[in-house]
């Protein structure tokens with residue numbers, strides 16, 4: 001069976017002045033796949049995401065979503081980034097509605113439709129009862145789930161995550177990762193997940209893309225065969241984590 005390709009990165013090259021960061025990088029992401037991108041510090045992981053989201057121009061190459069150039073207005077792309085981006089002066093429901101407000105024009109939703117979508121997203125992450133709470137009344141885990149609900153309220157076809165749980169303690173991180181993976185699989189969402197944390201990459205990724213030092217190329221694309229839920233203490237898990245670590249440590 002031919003699996004549908006969701007994202008195509010073709011010959012992407014990006015430099016900042018004299019500094020060549022991404023050097024003719026090409027890869028694909030299948031629909032519904034959870035792809036992790038790892039690599040040495042400063043190899044250009046965030047530069048790749050910023051190229052995809054058009055935060056800056058690229059030198060050459062292209063990034064296609066469903067075979068057409070990425071268009072943030074027309075396509076539903078959601079982000080979960082490092083910073084705690086919940087707005088303190090908005091309720092939980094109002095924070096989640098933000099995801100839709102950016103797309104108000106394109107979606108042309110009525111107030112009631114927005115309310116229903118927000119409630120649906122909140123029930124996915126188990127926060128419906130807290131819709132009228134303010135962020136300072138919530139725990140760290142609940143705040144992160146607000147961010148997840150805000151991403152899923154637009155039913156994203158592509159979810160971009162950049163070190164989303166770097167600041168959290170390890171137990172909470174694993175719990176949130178389990179939740180995100182479960183929701184993504186439920187909705188067949190395609191995910192590109194950037195992380196420094198190789199254990200995290202092996203824990204969540206269907207596939208792991210390892211970048212070289214800059215100027216960065218792809219060193220290896222690695223299928224992750226471990227069944228879910230994954231056990232970080234199993235010998236198979238540790239072996240794979242060590243293998244990925246070695247690929248990055250090699251330079």
Ligand SMILES: Nc1ncnc2c1ncn2[C@@H]1O[C@H](COP(=O)(O)OP(=O)(O)OP(=O)(O)O)[C@@H](O)[C@H]1O
Pocket residue numbers: 016019021039040041042043044045046047048196
């Ligand atoms: N706006 C910019 N102007 C100049 N150089 C930049 C800019 N943004 C990033 N760089 C440089 O480009 C390289 C890649 O940075 P980038 O943040 O993409 O790497 P990264 O892999 O995400 O880093 P980290 O592992 O630290 O998260 C780094 O050397 C960085 O200093």
